Amino acid sequence: MEYFKNIIEGLSTTAKGMKITLNHLFGKKVTNQYPDEYHPILSGDIPPNSRNRIFVDMSGCDGCEQCNKACPVNCIEIETVKVAPTDENVPLMNDGKKRKFWVIKHEIDFAKCCFCSLCTEVCPTNAIQMTVEFEYSEYDREKLKYNFSDLTPEQAAEKKRIWEEYQEAKKREQEVKK
């Protein structure tokens, strides 16, 4: 009797399973058609605190290099030039303080970046921030190096020149004093 019961059970459970799969066959699908019909950023489904591509607001960056030191994979490269007192055209920083350094290079290599968010935590002015942008793959690895500095190479050279001239002027002044 056990034998026949098993056969009946085998057949009925198979039928039951087939009914379930048939319901799913014609049921609603859960796939989101990214990127044709659905985009997580545009639809707002991506969490605002998600950790993706970093953005640096240069009006808030004073070149303190804390992000550089906090970075566990050394993906941030910063070059700074001191602001000379003789420089007339120095905009204030976004927190209203006087700028001490020109950041002529703030380069993040996203091929190295591990999105740990340590740099954003140490930043004293919240200039370095995580964004929700995640579609930035490239065919060339060099293109993943983003330079956030808003100074053009000419402007950077100009700032360097002003600082060196100020240094020389200072030196001469000291020699004259002696």
Added chain:
Amino acid sequence: MENNFLYNLFGNNVWFYLITIAIPLVFVLIYALIAILGELKIASWIQDRLGPMRTGWKGVLQPIAEVVKLIQKEDIIPANANKALFNLAPYIMFTGAFAAYAAIPFSSQFVPAHLNIGLFYIFAVGAFAIIGIVMGGWASNNKYSLLGAMRAVSQMVSYEIPIAFALLSIAALAGTLDLQDIIKQQEGGIWNWFIFGGNGSLIKILFIPFTISLFLVHFTSSLAETNRIPFDIPEGESEIVAGYHTEYSGMKFAMFFFAEYANMFTVSALVTICFFGGWQSPFGDFLNSPIMQSVWFVSKAMFFVFVQIWLRWTLPRLRVDQLMFVSWKVLTPVAFVCFIALSYWGLIK
């Protein structure tokens, strides 16, 4: 010959033979592409996914992309493999699968080779697959391939017995092995199909349970013959990599792939012929012209291909001892009882 529309069209010349050979081949290739797409789509729909959507309209060109991919792949032969057998195995598999199409009656007006032992021929040619699998598994010189081949042999040899009993019952019921004759005896609508005991007096109601269980026995064993889930232990991915075709790549793997799909249609066609009236219209003489007959036949067989895919995504794989239990202790005795009952019915009807 006299019932072949190509023969009436061309007469007895070389064109007749060429086109007779070409039609099943073209049919198999087109059918395999459709079945691959069906497998992908049904698999994903059952899992609430959409499946391939980016090749062509809703992904309909995906099977063509798959075949192009398989053709482009490197053809690797393992250094210690037996090269002759290794290369021969996929061709034997495909030839065996394709040879069965010679006797499949697509319509009352078209069967590539009208054999009076068609049922026996298809059953015999189906056994070619075992040789191909053993050859591939042995020649690969790989323990997983060999394990898969041995599992395949034990499985397919065991499951041939219930199939043989099922086909024997049909032969006893119809009194012939000629597939066209078997189908012709099921004319007159859905009630006269062999799944409902064939045509005869109302006493056949007594025998309907036997025909239905015989159909279940035959269909279940057919699944084992084509190595599909729940009987896919010869290629059980989680246990022995890919079984007998572990070492195959590129076009040779595609041959195994095509052979599996061709076999799926063959066993579905056999189920259709033996139990569901072959090319007979389900409404008797209504819509029963030769062209509609081929439409009926292909759609019935495709329905059983669909059921095979459907089962694949429903059931888990059997264990080896469970597999043998099902074959020897369940299917064979049931088939034997049904054989005796249907032989009586064949006598008294």
